[in-house]
Amino acid sequence: MIITEEMLRESLEIIADVVGVxxxxxxxxxxxxxxxxxxxxxxxYLRQQQHHPLVELFLEFERWRETGARAEPAPAIVRIGIxxxxxxxxxxxxxxxxxxxxxxxxxxxxxxxxxxxxxASYLRKNWKVEFVETGDNRTPDLHVTRDDxxxxxxxxxxxxxxxxxxxxxxxxxxxxxxxxxxxxGLRRLNYFVGVASKHDPKRRDVERLRNxxxxxxxxxxxxxxxxxxxxxxxxxxxxxxxxxxxxxxxxPDEVRTDYPVxxxxxxxxxxxxxxxEQTEDSLKTPVVRNPVFIGLKSHCLPDRVSGVIDALKxxxxxxxxxxxxxVWIGVPDNxxxxxxxxxxxxxxxxxxxELCGQQNRRINAVIVTTGGVRKGQKDGLDGLSYExxxxxxxxxxxxxxxxx
Numbered sequence: 304m305i306i307t308e309e310m311l312r313e314s315l316e317i318i319a320d321v322v323g324v325x326x327x328x329x330x331x332x333x334x335x336x337x338x339x340x341x342x343x344x345x346x347x348y349l350r351q352q353q354h355h356p357l358v359e360l361f362l363e364f365e366r367w368r369e370t371g372a373r374a375e376p377a378p379a380i381v382r383i384g385i386x387x388x389x390x391x392x393x394x395x396x397x398x399x400x401x402x403x404x405x406x407x408x409x410x411x412x413x414x415x416x417x418x419x420x421x422x423a424s425y426l427r428k429n430w431k432v433e434f435v436e437t438g439d440n441r442t443p444d445l446h447v448t449r450d451d452x453x454x455x456x457x458x459x460x461x462x463x464x465x466x467x468x469x470x471x472x473x474x475x476x477x478x479x480x481x482x483x484x485x486x487x488g489l490r491r492l493n494y495f496v497g498v499a500s501k502h503d504p505k506r507r508d509v510e511r512l513r514n515x516x517x518x519x520x521x522x523x524x525x526x527x528x529x530x531x532x533x534x535x536x537x538x539x540x541x542x543x544x545x546x547x548x549x550x551x552x553x554x555p556d557e558v559r560t561d562y563p564v565x566x567x568x569x570x571x572x573x574x575x576x577x578x579x580e581q582t583e584d585s586l587k588t589p590v591v592r593n594p595v596f597i598g599l600k601s602h603c604l605p606d607r608v609s610g611v612i613d614a615l616k617x618x619x620x621x622x623x624x625x626x627x628x629x630v631w632i633g634v635p636d637n638x639x640x641x642x643x644x645x646x647x648x649x650x651x652x653x654x655x656x657e658l659c660g661q662q663n664r665r666i667n668a669v670i671v672t673t674g675g676v677r678k679g680q681k682d683g684l685d686g687l688s689y690e691x692x693x694x695x696x697x698x699x700x701x702x703x704x705x706x707x
Contacts, residue, residue, distance in 0.1 A: 311364060311380065314387030318357065321390050322406055327357065334358045356412040386416055389423035396422065398434030417461040417633045418444050425457075443621045443628065455667070458621040460614040461633035466606040468503065475504045476574040476599040482513050484576060487595050491555040492520055495528045495564060496597045497535060497548040497572070503601055508544070515540060519549040526550065530563045552594050558584065559591045570645045572598030573605060607634070608649045611671060612657065619663055626665040627703040634673035647671075647694055654696045664702040670695050 319327050334354045354362070360383050367380050393399055405415035422432045422445055431448040435456075445457035479498070487494060496516055519525045526548030527536040537546035552563050562579055569575045576597040584590050614632045622628030654669050674691045 308368060311383050314384045315361065315364065317387040317390055318383065321394060322357065322403065326407065327361075330355050330358050331361055334362065355407075355409050356416075357406075382416075385420060389416075389420045392423040392426045393419050393432065393434075396426070396432050396434060398436055401436050402434050414459065414461045417631070418459045421445065421457060421459050421631045441621050443623075455627040455629060456622050457629050457631065458618040459631045459633070460618050462607070462610050462614060462635065466610070469606045471506075472503050472601060472605065473574065475506050475509060478506070479504075479509045479512055480574060480576040480597045480599060482509070483516060483597055484578060484595065486517060488578060488593075491593050493551065493553040493555065493557070493593050493595055494520060494524075495548065495550045495552050496595075497526070497528070497537060498599050499537060499546040500601045500603075501544055501546070503603055504545075504599075512545065512547075516547065516549055519547070524550045533565045533568055535568065552596065553592075556592050559594065560588075562591055562594055564594070564596045569596070569598065571600065573600040573645075574598070604649060604653075608646050609653065611650045611669075612653050615654065615657055615663070615666075615669060619666060622665050624665055625702060627667045627701065628665050630666055630669045632669060632671045634671060647692075651694060651696055658696055658698040660700060664698065664700060666698055667701045667703070668695055668697045 360380070363380055364383060402415055402418065405411040406419075408415075418434070422434070425432050425445075425447050429450065433446040433448075435442050435444060435446055443456040443458045445459070446454060447457055448454045483496060486492070498512060498516075526538040526546075528534070528548055528550040530552070535548055537548045539546050553559060562577070564577070569577070577595070579594040580592040582590055582592065611632050611634075615630055618630040618632075622630070650671055654671070657663055658666065658669065671694045672691060
């Protein structure tokens with residue numbers, strides 16, 4: 304869907320009406336330090352502070368609007384439109400009034416808004432949705448009734464943040480990749496570099512790995528990469544902690560018609576850095592010079608993928624034992640952006656092991672959902688396109704049948 308600036312303004316009004324205009328206005332005034340007209344440009348330092356997530360959405364929208372809506376959009380901006388459209392559908396449903404206080408709590412907003420979006424997805428099918436009131440006992444979030452009168456339970460789990468472990472691993476890989484790119488780019492060393500750690504990488508290993516890779520380039524490379532068959536063979540380092548491949552892709556300024564590393568190879572790594580120069584030859588045909596590829600991965604799954612199992616285990620006890628139950632797991636937008644296919648495949652495999660035989664039979668299906676933002680147009684107007692991806696993993700032996 305394409306969301307324009309005018310649609311976002313209308314969305315803000317809908318959200319404010321649900322949570323209370325006065326309540327939200329007080330929150331924004333407190334965040335900006337003003338009691339009158341707000342000029343959010345003056346308060347750009349607020350990005351470093353923690354505010355209610357709704358306030359952050361409003362501030363993000365104002366910053367984007369003040370650029371003339373030309374800046375690269377943040378996913379948070381588009382969430383405004385998605386949330387507002389969902390609220391329009393669900394606010395009349397039984398039990399929704401109990402959800403509004405949760406939307407006002409800093410720590411409850413993200414999971415509560417995810418429940419709203421999930422409920423709206425069923426209402427778009429013209430099914431009935433009831434928000435289940437939380438009591439002393441563990442209960443699911445939603446009770447859904449189809450057109451034929453059959454019902455099922457829904458539990459929503461949203462994973463909102465990268466764990467400390469994932470943040471550390473990504474920063475270590477980024478340090479290694481950027482230190483290599485500086486040297487390779489400056490010296491026009493056009494190489495395929497792949498590193499796989501047998502454990503989580505350690506920061507103390509960055510300099511050793513960098514030197515090992517640069518020494519390997521001087522020595523003619525290690526391991527193998529075949530551009531024709533797109534196959535890789537790695538060599539284990541002398542310590543036995545890392546596997547590496549370092550092979551030349553092209554001579555300096557050598558002309559190629561395409562980038563020599565396939566998308567399938569790129570998606571095998573947790574972190575990928577790609578560089579090349581694209582120009583035109585005398586016939587105006589696009590050509591590629593000085594390609595570089597750096598791919599880094601750990602054989603230990605990142606928490607952002609393996610965490611779907613933790614979410615499922617936390618959800619199972621919320622569903623009545625006799626089922627039928629559906630668990631939605633929300634992965635934050637762009638969380639899997641650079642490893643999307645690989646992350647989905649890994650998450651699917653993990654969940655399939657939990658949804659078979661006699662395990663978790665009250666759960667009929669798990670739906671993993673994530674999204675991303677790109678620029679788009681509607682009726683000739685620039686806007687934002689939000690794309691939602693859903694992956695459904697069904698139980699092979701559920702206690703009760705379930706038909707979506």
